Amino acid sequence: MSIQMLGLKEITLSFVACRPRNAAATREAILTAATRRFTAESYDQVGIRDVAGEVGVDPALISRYFGSKEELFRAVIDDCGSGTDITEGDRATFGERMAHEIVYGERKESKLAWLLLMLRSASSPKATEVIQRASNECFFDPFVTWMGGEDAALRVRIAAGLMMGLTVSRDLSGLNMAPDECERLKGRIARILQDLVDG
Template sequence: MGFEALGRQRNAAATRQAILDVATLRFSREGYDDVGVRDIAGDVGVDPALISRYFGSKEDLFDEVMNVCMAGSDLMDGPREDFGRRVAHEIVYGPKKKEAKMTGLLIMLRSIGSAKASEVIRRSSHRCFYGPFAEWLGAPDGAVRARLAGGLMMGVSIGREISGGFDLSKEECEILCRRLAAALQDLIDR
């Protein structure tokens, strides 16, 4: 491969990434229905046809954004018998959520009212999180336990992010962590 062809590939990769970054930002601020391909193209400085070339439809681009935002769940790393304690400690005492995870949540919240976007969100969340988590949990009722544990983790995490912390004393945080760990472990073990 010549130098010129290599340069075009790098530019293509950089352009594709720029489109993905701008789409992520736009979807997180405005939601699926209020963002157009022309808006994204204008922000990147490319022709809208280039977005179609790289991603297909707006829905396909949204799907790629959701995949990137949901990728890399490490919940299942580590001993199963330690899941509740490990995850509760991370939720209560860990650093604030990574920007990409919060961006994904914002995109979901702002876009869930859209028929097209809600279907993409449903597929992505199953493919990237609930499906693998349910499989890891196994029978019986792995899918049900995955939904319950996911809802509990998401709810407590969102509450922490929204309020800037739990606004609890050190002792209350310890109680919260213990009770959350017990509830999560119960869902894992049953």
């Protein structure tokens, strides 16, 4: 084999070895750009070409990594987190743990992104369908299974609404409460949530 052929083989092997890392970085860049777009504009306003242009890649590459625009949107939703970690830990301390998080937890960008995705795309039937399917598969259905017992689905809806509403309220407007009031608020929330879990 000639020196030129050996050199070409080494270059090819080097390129192949680097490709997975570059592919992963490109996929992550696409996902980041898509998240930025979908949280700033409605689902119907965002196009694959817009996302591709922001990343500097061919639109066909996005289709190769994610498939359709709908699948890209779903990937963005999944990247925000499923929320299934709320059921990790002892059932007997669920109310206390969640109440502490609601009152004292740090503001999380992933939660804000999820909220913005829902608000920006609420008018789109296609986006709403994707959001509802993702919510049921990744949050509500596992939560209902974990909750168990009579009216589990109803109890989960009440608990989820309470937790989401209070967290959003805290993140948007702040609690602006004295330390003792925060503790009393935490105690009340803990009792309500634990009652829902205990059935």
